Amino acid sequence: MSEAKDLVVVEQPPAEEQPAPPRPAPRAPEPSVVERVLLFVELAPWTTALIIFGVLTLLHVTILNIAGVAEGLYVGNDFLLFSPPNSVTIMLLAFVAYNIVLPTLLSHGCIRAYDTLRPSLMLDDRGYGETRAGIVDPFVGWRFWCALAFAVILTPSFGEIWRQQLPGDGSGYALQAIWLYLRIAAIFGLIGSSLAYVIRLHRAFRAVTAEHLRVDLFDLAPLRPIPRYAKLAAFYLIIPMALLGPAIVEPDAMVQGIVVFAVGLLLVALGVVAALLGARHSIRSAKKTAVGEISAYARELWRRAYVGQRIVEAVAVPALGAMITTRAEIRRVSEWPGGLGVAGRFVVVALIPVITWFGAPIVASVTALLAR
Numbered sequence: 550m551s552e553a554k555d556l557v558v559v560e561q562p563p564a565e566e567q568p569a570p571p572r573p574a575p576r577a578p579e580p581s582v583v584e585r586v587l588l589f590v591e592l593a594p595w596t597t598a599l600i601i602f603g604v605l606t607l608l609h610v611t612i613l614n615i616a617g618v619a620e621g622l623y624v625g626n627d628f629l630l631f632s633p634p635n636s637v638t639i640m641l642l643a644f645v646a647y648n649i650v651l652p653t654l655l656s657h658g659c660i661r662a663y664d665t666l667r668p669s670l671m672l673d674d675r676g677y678g679e680t681r682a683g684i685v686d687p688f689v690g691w692r693f694w695c696a697l698a699f700a701v702i703l704t705p706s707f708g709e710i711w712r713q714q715l716p717g718d719g720s721g722y723a724l725q726a727i728w729l730y731l732r733i734a735a736i737f738g739l740i741g742s743s744l745a746y747v748i749r750l751h752r753a754f755r756a757v758t759a760e761h762l763r764v765d766l767f768d769l770a771p772l773r774p775i776p777r778y779a780k781l782a783a784f785y786l787i788i789p790m791a792l793l794g795p796a797i798v799e800p801d802a803m804v805q806g807i808v809v810f811a812v813g814l815l816l817v818a819l820g821v822v823a824a825l826l827g828a829r830h831s832i833r834s835a836k837k838t839a840v841g842e843i844s845a846y847a848r849e850l851w852r853r854a855y856v857g858q859r860i861v862e863a864v865a866v867p868a869l870g871a872m873i874t875t876r877a878e879i880r881r882v883s884e885w886p887g888g889l890g891v892a893g894r895f896v897v898v899a900l901i902p903v904i905t906w907f908g909a910p911i912v913a914s915v916t917a918l919l920a921r
Contacts (some may be wrong), residue, residue, distance in 0.1 A: 594650040594657070602646035609638060612728050616721030634649050634714060637795045641736060644792040648739035652687065652746045657755055658823075659684055662778035669771045670761045680757050688749040692742040699741030700734040708733050743789065744816075751823035758827030764835040766882050772828055776887020779824045780894040786817045787898045794906035803910065810906050814899060821895060828886045839879050847872040 590597045610629065613619035624632040630639060657887045663684055672676065706728045758775065765771070787799070790813045798806040850869040885891070 556763055569713040583676060590650060590653055594653040594736070598646045598650045601649055602643050605642040605646060606639060609635075609642060609728070612724060616717055618716055618721065618725070625918065638732070640792050640795050641732060645732070645735050646740060646787055647792065648789055649807050651743050651785060651789065652692075652750075654919070655747065655750060655782060656685060656687075658778050658781045659750060662774040663754070663757070665774040666758075666762070666771070669763045670757070671763050672741050672761050676761075680761070683753045684750065686749075686753070688746055691745045695745035696738035697741075703737045704730060704734045705720075707737075740789075747786070747820045748823075751820065754824060755827035755830075759830040760827075762828060762831040764831050766832075766835055766839060766879055769832075769882075769886065772832075772886045775828045776891050779821050779887060779891050782824055783821045783891070783895045784898050787901055790814070790817060791902040791905045794902055795909075797905050798910065806906065810902065814902070817899075818895065821891070824892065825886055826879035829884050832882070832884045832886065836879055836882060836884070836914050841874055843872050843876045843879070847876070 610619065610622065613629070613635070614621070614626070619629060622629045624635060629635050633691065648710070663681060667677065673678065711729060711733070712726055715722055715729065740853060762772070793813070794810075797809055847869055850872065854866050854869060
């Protein structure tokens, strides 16, 4: 008979898990060249405009030298910047360079105004972020189609006119003609793009300030970022118009130049006013509501104070006078934020295109009168 042996099960301690070797944190992907360029434009728009202007000017001088029109920086015996056709071309190249960064300048000013208005906006964090995203939208689709329409429609007709002024012949003339059409297409394309961007940007800003702005009729200081941005927009929008003057104004077509100047100045004024319309709507609504409530309360006080052709509650009379005075004060509040300050700034900056458009003809006329 075999002896039964007790089996003793000895539990082995669990093997300690070896810690996984530390993994290096994933590196953020390197920004592409396009992303770096866009970031540089966002951070330094004025420097970007100067760089673009320098590159375009160098390209223009190079093309003139290849075409045999210029030798170095001279066209004949005249310095390139002072020869009549090329001086105008340099101004137009500056126009192209500036309009490339114009949306960036406007968006920076508009976003600063919007962020400063944060305490006065009746928006939660989510609504604030969504509306801010709408303002910083570059509106690429709208700008592309407007730029394409302007370039396609206007380039052929204006190119045909300016092509007749090109010197030289043969391959040099052809090279200048290609460069001319490229410049004209860029000019009109950027005009269309800038117009579309200003319209969309100020439409978004107007919607926010018209619907979500909290207005204190006796303290409009929190709304100062709006007229401040309007003044800045007036300056930014007047610069392209000033750069176009030498290319448009002709001594033999002064009336046409004045008409174009008036239309351009009107468009700039509309762009500035569009930035104020939302705040004006909010101020007007606040005034209407306040005046309505005060008038209703004043009527109730009058009914309580004057009954049966005599005053029965003398205490209500001072309150009634205070209501009437307050209503008059509210009605005197300007519905336009900034008021005459914005208008005065617009008049001052409008002198810049007046000088660039009509300064030379005026000086020539005065000189001719003095020489008699």
